[in-house]
Amino acid sequence: MFNYTAPNDLLKERIILVTGAGDGIGRATALAYAKTGATVILLGRTEAKLDAVYDEIEAAGGAQPAIIPMDLDSATEPDYIELSNTLFDTFGRLDGVVHNAGVLGARTSIENYDPITWEKVMRINLTAPFIMTQTLLPLLRRSEDASIIFTSSGVGRKGRAYWGAYAVSKFATEGLMQTLADEIENEPNLRVNAINPGGTRTPMRAYAYPAEDPFKLPTPEEIQPAYLFLMGPDSKQVNGQSIDAQGDMSASQL
Ligand code: NAP
Numbered sequence: 001m002f003n004y005t006a007p008n009d010l011l012k013e014r015i016i017l018v019t020g021a022g023d024g025i026g027r028a029t030a031l032a033y034a035k036t037g038a039t040v041i042l043l044g045r046t047e048a049k050l051d052a053v054y055d056e057i058e059a060a061g062g063a064q065p066a067i068i069p070m071d072l073d074s075a076t077e078p079d080y081i082e083l084s085n086t087l088f089d090t091f092g093r094l095d096g097v098v099h100n101a102g103v104l105g106a107r108t109s110i111e112n113y114d115p116i117t118w119e120k121v122m123r124i125n126l127t128a129p130f131i132m133t134q135t136l137l138p139l140l141r142r143s144e145d146a147s148i149i150f151t152s153s154g155v156g157r158k159g160r161a162y163w164g165a166y167a168v169s170k171f172a173t174e175g176l177m178q179t180l181a182d183e184i185e186n187e188p189n190l191r192v193n194a195i196n197p198g199g200t201r202t203p204m205r206a207y208a209y210p211a212e213d214p215f216k217l218p219t220p221e222e223i224q225p226a227y228l229f230l231m232g233p234d235s236k237q238v239n240g241q242s243i244d245a246q247g248d249m250s251a252s253q254l
Helices: 024-035 047-059 077-091 115-140 164-183 203-208 224-231
Strands: 015-019 039-044 066-069 096-099 146-151 190-196 242-244
Touching: 015 024, 015 077, 015 115, 024 039, 024 047, 024 224, 039 047, 039 077, 047 066, 066 077, 077 115, 096 115, 096 224, 115 146, 115 164, 146 164, 146 224, 164 190, 190 224, 224 242
Parallel strands: 015 039, 015 096, 039 066, 096 146, 146 190, 190 242
Antiparallel strands: none
């Protein structure tokens, strides 16, 4: 596991948006950020799941979160502008974004891949984080220490048969992160990196590997050190990196 121990108040007074915050890794990330002091903006498509995470944060004594229901499949540019305006009016700035929401799409060959499904996967996994980042950059630039985290995958680094649009969207996510990182490299208060969670016990993983014993996999809570490190001030100098949440690396090596 990525080796980093976060201080209890790592994200005190930070305002952080997490997409896909209602379930799986996004839920655990939102809870971990709230536990270390952040005000978390919970964005996702199923409001009941976001409400449940909101209640958990409040019950644990965390700062009052915000909920933004948004379907990244159907959202258009005006929706992103409205999101940015709402965040500006409510908070005045943004200290971090975790682009976590994603879908698996079809597990089939490129030869047989349905183009409609292809476009849907690309829209949710790649185009939505692109437009959201573009729209939120002015708000992130109002922070003294802003961090953008994209979510990659092992199949986004080496192609694997039958992972289709999902694998291609994750390759492109790495490319988007690297391109943006190069563009902002002279901005000391802004950084962008990616995390490959590795096989993690979530609904998406269970869907991808129905025969696997989920109890052999780490939980979303267990992979949080990488998410905490890249969001907090200890990674202020880290830009353009793609790290493995379950890798052997330690924060001090970056
Ligand atoms: P998950 O359990 O399926 O959760 C995905 C989250 O994304 C859910 O909260 C889901 O909302 C949300 N989402 C999906 N489509 C959306 C849309 N159109 N609009 C808004 N929100 C949407 O998946 P996970 O395993 O936690 O995966 C999180 C990220 O890690 C993904 O980017 C995934 O590719 C990546 N990843 C996961 C693994 C793994 O082993 N789990 C490995 C490598 C990479 P609903 O709950 O409402 O559906």
